[in-house]
Amino acid sequence: xxxxxxxxxxxxxxxxxxxxxxxxxxxxxxxxxxxxxxxxxxxxxxxxxxxxxxxxxxxxxxxxxxxxxxxxxxxxxxxxxxxxxxxxxxxxxxxxxxxxxxxxxxxxxxxxxxxxxxxxxxxxxxxxxxxxxxxxxxxxxxxxxxxxxxxxxxxxxxxxxxxxxxxxxxxxxxxxxxxxxxxxxxxxxxxxxxxxxxxxxx
Amino acid sequence: xxxxxxxxxxxxxxxxxxxxxxxxxxxxxxxxxxxxxxxxxxxxxxxxxxxxxxxxxxxxxxxxxxxxxxxxxxxxxxxxxxxxxxxxxxxxxxxxxxxxxxxxxxxxxxxxxxxxxxxxxxxxxxxxxxxxxxxxxxxxxxxxxxxxxxxxxxxxxxxxxxxxxxxxxxxxxxxxxxxxxxxxxxxxxxxxxxxxxxxxxxxxxxxxxxxxxxxxxxxxxxxxxxxxxxxxxxxxxxxxxxxxxxxxxxxxxxxxxxxxxxxxxxxxxxxxxxxxxxxxxxxxxxxxxxxxxxxxxxxxxxxxxxxxxxxxxxxxxxxxxxxxxxxxxxxxxxxxxxxxxxxxxxxxxxxxxxxxxxxxxxxxxxxxxxxxxxxxxxxxxxxxxxxxxxxxxxxxxxxxxxxxxxxxxxxxxxxxxxxxxxxxxxxxxxxxxxxxxxxxxxxxxxxxxxxxxxxxxxxxxxxxxxxxxxxxxxxxxxxxxxxxxxxxxxxxxxxxxxxxxxxxxxxxxxxxxxxxxxxxxxxxxxxxxxxxxxxxxxxxxxxxxxxxxxxxxxxxxxxxxxxxxxxxxxxxxxxxxxxxxxxxxxxxxxxxxxxxxxxxxxxxxxxxxxxxxxxxxxxxxxxxxxxxxxxxxxxxxxxxxxxxxxxxxxxxxxxxxxxxxxxxxxxxxxxxxxxxxxxxxxxxxxxxxxxxxxxxxxxxxxxxxxxxxxxxxxxxxxxxxxxxxxxxxxxxxxxxxxxxxxxxxxxxxxxxxxxxxxxxxxxxxx
Numbered sequence: 002x003x004x005x006x007x008x009x010x011x012x013x014x015x016x017x018x019x020x021x022x023x024x025x026x027x028x029x030x031x032x033x034x035x036x037x038x039x040x041x042x043x044x045x046x047x048x049x050x051x052x053x054x055x056x057x058x059x060x061x062x063x064x065x066x067x068x069x070x071x072x073x074x075x076x077x078x079x080x081x082x083x084x085x086x087x088x089x090x091x092x093x094x095x096x097x098x099x100x101x102x103x104x105x106x107x108x109x110x111x112x113x114x115x116x117x118x119x120x121x122x123x124x125x126x127x128x129x130x131x132x133x134x135x136x137x138x139x140x141x142x143x144x145x146x147x148x149x150x151x152x153x154x155x156x157x158x159x160x161x162x163x164x165x166x167x168x169x170x171x172x173x174x175x176x177x178x179x180x181x182x183x184x185x186x187x188x189x190x191x192x193x194x195x196x197x198x199x200x201x202x203x
Numbered sequence: 204x205x206x207x208x209x210x211x212x213x214x215x216x217x218x219x220x221x222x223x224x225x226x227x228x229x230x231x232x233x234x235x236x237x238x239x240x241x242x243x244x245x246x247x248x249x250x251x252x253x254x255x256x257x258x259x260x261x262x263x264x265x266x267x268x269x270x271x272x273x274x275x276x277x278x279x280x281x282x283x284x285x286x287x288x289x290x291x292x293x294x295x296x297x298x299x300x301x302x303x304x305x306x307x308x309x310x311x312x313x314x315x316x317x318x319x320x321x322x323x324x325x326x327x328x329x330x331x332x333x334x335x336x337x338x339x340x341x342x343x344x345x346x347x348x349x350x351x352x353x354x355x356x357x358x359x360x361x362x363x364x365x366x367x368x369x370x371x372x373x374x375x376x377x378x379x380x381x382x383x384x385x386x387x388x389x390x391x392x393x394x395x396x397x398x399x400x401x402x403x404x405x406x407x408x409x410x411x412x413x414x415x416x417x418x419x420x421x422x423x424x425x426x427x428x429x430x431x432x433x434x435x436x437x438x439x440x441x442x443x444x445x446x447x448x449x450x451x452x453x454x455x456x457x458x459x460x461x462x463x464x465x466x467x468x469x470x471x472x473x474x475x476x477x478x479x480x481x482x483x484x485x486x487x488x489x490x491x492x493x494x495x496x497x498x499x500x501x502x503x504x505x506x507x508x509x510x511x512x513x514x515x516x517x518x519x520x521x522x523x524x525x526x527x528x529x530x531x532x533x534x535x536x537x538x539x540x541x542x543x544x545x546x547x548x549x550x551x552x553x554x555x556x557x558x559x560x561x562x563x564x565x566x567x568x569x570x571x572x573x574x575x576x577x578x579x580x581x582x583x584x585x586x587x588x589x590x591x592x593x594x595x596x597x598x599x600x601x602x603x604x605x606x607x608x609x610x611x612x613x614x615x616x617x618x619x620x621x622x623x624x625x626x627x628x629x630x631x632x633x634x635x636x637x638x639x640x641x642x643x644x645x646x647x648x649x650x651x652x653x654x655x656x657x658x659x660x661x662x663x664x665x666x667x668x669x670x671x672x673x674x675x676x677x678x679x680x681x682x683x684x685x686x687x688x689x690x691x692x693x694x695x696x697x698x699x700x701x702x703x704x705x706x707x708x709x710x711x712x713x714x715x716x717x718x719x720x721x722x723x724x725x726x727x728x729x730x731x732x733x734x735x736x737x738x739x740x741x742x743x744x745x746x747x748x749x750x751x752x753x754x755x756x757x758x759x760x761x762x763x764x765x766x767x768x769x770x771x772x773x774x775x776x777x778x779x780x781x782x783x784x785x786x787x788x789x790x791x792x793x794x795x796x797x798x799x800x801x802x803x804x805x806x807x808x809x810x811x812x813x814x815x816x817x818x819x820x821x822x823x824x825x826x827x828x829x830x831x832x833x834x835x836x837x838x839x840x841x842x843x844x845x846x847x848x849x850x851x852x853x854x855x856x857x858x859x860x861x862x863x864x865x866x867x868x869x870x871x872x873x874x875x876x877x878x879x880x881x882x883x884x885x886x887x888x889x890x891x892x893x894x895x896x897x898x899x900x901x902x903x904x905x906x907x908x909x910x911x912x913x914x915x916x917x918x919x920x921x922x923x924x925x926x927x928x929x930x931x932x933x934x935x936x937x938x939x940x941x942x943x944x945x946x947x948x949x950x951x952x953x954x955x956x957x958x959x960x961x962x963x964x965x966x967x968x969x
Binding site: 176177182 | 480708730731781784786789790841842843844845847849851852853898899900901902903904908910
């Protein structure tokens with residue numbers, strides 16, 4: 002991880018300083034910090050386009066939302082990235098759900114959200130264009146996160162996270178500057194908010 | 204010099220010996236003829252206060268009782284009103300053809316010859332002169348200058364009309380449907396312009412007489428007719444990108460038989476808009492066309508004609524492929540051939556009946572090979588073979604001068620074999636259509652049509668259409684038509700069996716979805732079935748309902764304004780949708796009738812002759828084309844966009860730019876000037892295409908961001924031409940003189956300069 006930026010409102014920071022014990026308080030008074038993760042590189046396997054054969058298997062990149070860092074496979078990772086595929090840690094009972102809406106407006110895990118974990122045959126965050134977090138444009142050969150798709154994750158610690166993927170290209174370039182032939186892909190930029198108290202509210 | 208004119212003597216004698224009684228009988232015996240003196244056999248003479256009288260086969264009519272006023276009218280001709288004295292004074296009553304222009308006759312609109320002015324539906328006719336003015340060599344270059352028409356680039360140069368893509372526009376060659384589409388596009392570059400007599404552009408659905416494909420309109424290409432005399436014309440055109448186009452027209456004709464041979468060859472080096480990448484935008488290609496037309500009069504009642512056309516195109520190029528061992532160069536070689544045979548037998552037992560038996564047999568095939576340059580191994584090989592046959596019997600019955608009824612019966616066979624389709628596939632269809640052309644009153648024309656199609660795959664389908672015209676004033680007529688159109692799913696949507704190995708997805712035609720999914724299931728590749736394939740397969744025709752209305756107005760004798768407004772509601776559009784998720788995370792897709800689209804707009808053409816040698820015309824088209832499902836999702840707040848600061852917000856209706864690749868505004872300005880002293884004709888055209896959606900960039904798949912538009916542009920074109928007294932024709936000019944190019948328009952090569960010559964050899968010898 003090259004840089005981890007934290008967006009914290011000054012008010013939020015101030016509140017942290019004077020925070021009281023919120024265990025008896027269901028609705029968090031603290032505005033939670035949105036964490037921006039930039040350029041998480043997760044290159045896909047090398048595949049021969051003609052034969053569909055995998056020539057070189059590359060590893061998943063295991064990420065802990067709780068720690069906001071890459072971790073080893075045997076540690077408590079929440080999400081694993083490789084190419085456009087995002088796995089959730091089904092051995093540690095991580096669940097995910099995709100909802101439609103505006104990141105800031107999602108103040109709470111909606112009752113309608115259906116959480117699932119990865120199985121042998123399915124991903125909690127579906128892959129494929131249009132079905133999960135991205136659209137693949139076959140005219141421009143570009144992978145673009147679908148605006149308004151928010152991924153909800155229940156972490157290894159049972160905390161809820163709302164997460165929005167912003168870019169699949171290195172440096173989170175403006176859309177018009179993406180050239181799929183030259184701009185390095187499989188570089189995730191995303192932001193997320195983790196509610197550490199286990200409540201469903203953000 | 205001392206020859207005696209016998210006619211004059213006869214006339215003199217008759218004048219000398221005739222009695223007054225004899226003269227009066229003769230004076231009431233008249234002949235109704237057109238400007239060239241041919242009898243108009245369907246004319247009607249109406250005397251005030253008396254019953255209408257039909258003329259006989261030779262245009263003769265006898266009026267017994269005098270009347271104050273006499274009206275003479277005939278379909279396709281300007282009516283005349285005469286006093287009794289005027290009637291007596293003329294021996295032959297000449298009627299002017301209604302449009303005033305002889306070749307503004309339209310065949311495709313009603314399948315019978317009608318003048319444009321009589322047609323209650325929007326029709327544009329491009330005659331030889333207008334075609335020549337464009338300097339075009341391929342058909343796309345002529346059509347792109349017409350109001351409301353765009354040439355799109357998707358597996359060839361396709362026509363877009365009333366916001367509908369090439370898939371929904373029927374292309375006719377001498378009235379017979381042309382086959383051979385790639386990904387739905389009929390490539391207009393397959394048609395050479397050199398021997399086209401005229402082009403009819405019929406807007407709005409015409410399935411009521413043509414069935415499938417004629418959903419957005421019809422383009423009828425009419426090749427030059429064989430003449431009853433010998434001619435041998437040689438031509439050569441040269442233009443930028445090392446393009447050469449020699450052609451030859453050879454005709455022989457006797458009294459009853461004539462034949463015309465046309466040979467055309469086109470060769471170009473192609474062009475490249477993106478020199479930084481390997482491979483050209485348009486690859487070098489060669490195209491040869493050969494045509495033979497034989498027409499004969501067997502008797503005064505039987506006509507026969509045979510039309511044959513062959514086309515062969517080869518192109519080659521290179522492409523870069525990313526393989527395991529880095530990038531590799533691929534050599535591409537593509538072939539495309541088509542062949543049509545079209546015999547016609549026409550029986551005209553009398554002036555009221557015409558019976559036409561037509562056949563159309565076509566073969567179309569493509570072959571595309573790409574090979575690795577280093578190993579010479581085959582990377583990809585695609586073949587496609589299509590066969591089409593149609594037999595049709597059409598009967599036209601002129602019940603009286605105001606009613607013309609046509610009845611058609613037809614049968615069709617279509618087969619296809621292709622690399623991506625399994626086995627050989629055959630479709631059978633039959634149809635019957637009936638059409639009634641009715642002029643209930645002098646200023647009213649009504650055309651009603653109904654066609655029933657029976658298809659072994661899609662069942663039966665009824666397509667009605669009614670069009671009406673009312674001539675409100677002598678210089679103003681108003682038209683309206685309501686009609687239905689349809690398009691049967693194409694082969695790809697039914698039969699495709701495709702696996703994109705590179706991306707790992709599958710696409711199955713509707714007929715193969717169930718089978719394909721069960722095969723993938725056996726192989727253990729399916730993670731989850733999204734739509735039960737048993738329920739797939741009933742792919743229906745795409746349908747449209749449309750209204751067209753407008754007017755034709757002649758503010759002055761030297762100016763005219765045509766306007767047409769339209770609304771097309773298109774349903775059951777076929778799209779791919781995932782039917783199963785694979786274990787790889789990719790999807791398998793099939794085709795469904797899911798989309799609904801609306802296209803609407805206004806098209807205006809105005810023309811004025813400012814001077815004898817200077818005319819001006821302007822055209823403007825407004826187009827609004829949108830996807831109704833997208834609108835619904837916007838209204839439900841389900842579509843979002845992100846700005847440059849990565850803030851997400853809901854897309855509003857105001858953000859939505861409609862369908863991709865449609866220009867909201869387009870137009871043209873044309874000036875035609877003949878320089879008097881040199882006799883050179885100058886045709887200057889400015890063709891404007893407004894900005895249009897190019898591709899989704901922000902991931903929500905709809906057009907809603909300024910960056911997703913390609914900029915508008917203007918092409919300035921100039922053609923100078925001169926026909927010498929001996930018939931030699933010379934031309935020179937250029938298109939897109941400002942050299943404006945955009946990657947969003949890969950069929951626009953930039954500035955093209957051209958010169959050409961056509962020599963009528965036999966004219967020069969004689």
